[in-house]
Amino acid sequence: MVGNTGSPPGREFLYDANLLKELDWSSVKDFTKPSISNVQPGEDWLLVRPLKIEDYDHGFLKLLSQLTKVGSVTKEEFIRQFYAMKSAGGYYVTVIEDTRDHSIIGSSTLITEFKFIHECSLRARLEDVVVNNTYRGKQLGKLIVLTVSLLAKRLGCYKMSLDCKDNLIPFYKSIGYRMEPGNANSMTIRYDETPPATAPS
Numbered sequence: 001m002v003g004n005t006g007s008p009p010g011r012e013f014l015y016d017a018n019l020l021k022e023l024d025w026s027s028v029k030d031f032t033k034p035s036i037s038n039v040q041p042g043e044d045w046l047l048v049r050p051l052k053i054e055d056y057d058h059g060f061l062k063l064l065s066q067l068t069k070v071g072s073v074t075k076e077e078f079i080r081q082f083y084a085m086k087s088a089g090g091y092y093v094t095v096i097e098d099t100r101d102h103s104i105i106g107s108s109t110l111i112t113e114f115k116f117i118h119e120c121s122l123r124a125r126l127e128d129v130v131v132n133n134t135y136r137g138k139q140l141g142k143l144i145v146l147t148v149s150l151l152a153k154r155l156g157c158y159k160m161s162l163d164c165k166d167n168l169i170p171f172y173k174s175i176g177y178r179m180e181p182g183n184a185n186s187m188t189i190r191y192d193e194t195p196p197a198t199a200p201s
């Protein structure tokens with residue numbers, strides 16, 4: 001098994017949990033009412049932390065299936081992917097745990113990319129944001145997105161961007177994301193679908 005952190009196998013985080021300890025929430029404190037943060041999430045049974053392997057058994061993939069198709073993923077496949085991400089670096093899958101039953105009720109992923117541009121900078125992407133539908137409307141979406149956004153800032157990224165459905169534009173605007181004039185399009189080519197017989201004109 002890959003992964004060399006000194007932690008017992010299966011009890012380690014995907015990334016260093018200390019990175020979440022000192023995020024500076026001062027610039028975003030007005031985005032939540034009442035004001036919350038990853039260390040003071042509003043309820044003592046909420047825990048914001050990096051993903052760990054045990055989350056496979058506590059509903060992590062079921063949660064992701066509320067976002068998109070997950071398909072069948074065995075624990076072995078999950079562990080392999082976990083260590084592939086960990087050894088590659090740059091993957092910050094962050095979850096909210098309900099510590100009363102250890103279920104995973106929210107998740108978002110920060111991915112960082114090394115660049116040559118902007119003087120060899122680091123840029124960030126936000127992916128796979130989801131909150132369990134029975135917990136929605138309680139600021140947990142804002143909590144998990146703001147946590148990884150502040151983490152990106154702490155890691156030194158010069159910008160963070162995301163793709164989202166039209167109806168979620170107000171959600172992301174309410175926590176500081178902007179559509180940049182002339183630079184707010186998202187285009188896709190899919191390799192997991194049969195292409196159309198003729199290309200549309």
Ligand SMILES: CC(C)(COP(=O)(O)OP(=O)(O)OC[C@H]1O[C@@H](n2cnc3c(N)ncnc32)[C@H](O)[C@@H]1OP(=O)(O)O)[C@@H](O)C(=O)NCCC(=O)NCCS
Binds near residue numbers: 137138174
């Ligand atoms: C998007 C999502 C993560 C928001 O989670 P949440 O915990 O309900 O969000 P919050 O409680 O922090 O809501 C924050 C604000 O966004 C608004 N909002 C949340 N989800 C919304 C939605 N689907 N459509 C429109 N507005 C939404 C809320 O009304 C709230 O507004 P307010 O601050 O003015 O009251 C959640 O709805 C979800 O998991 N959706 C399914 C997966 C998905 O679409 N993910 C986003 C991929 S880009």
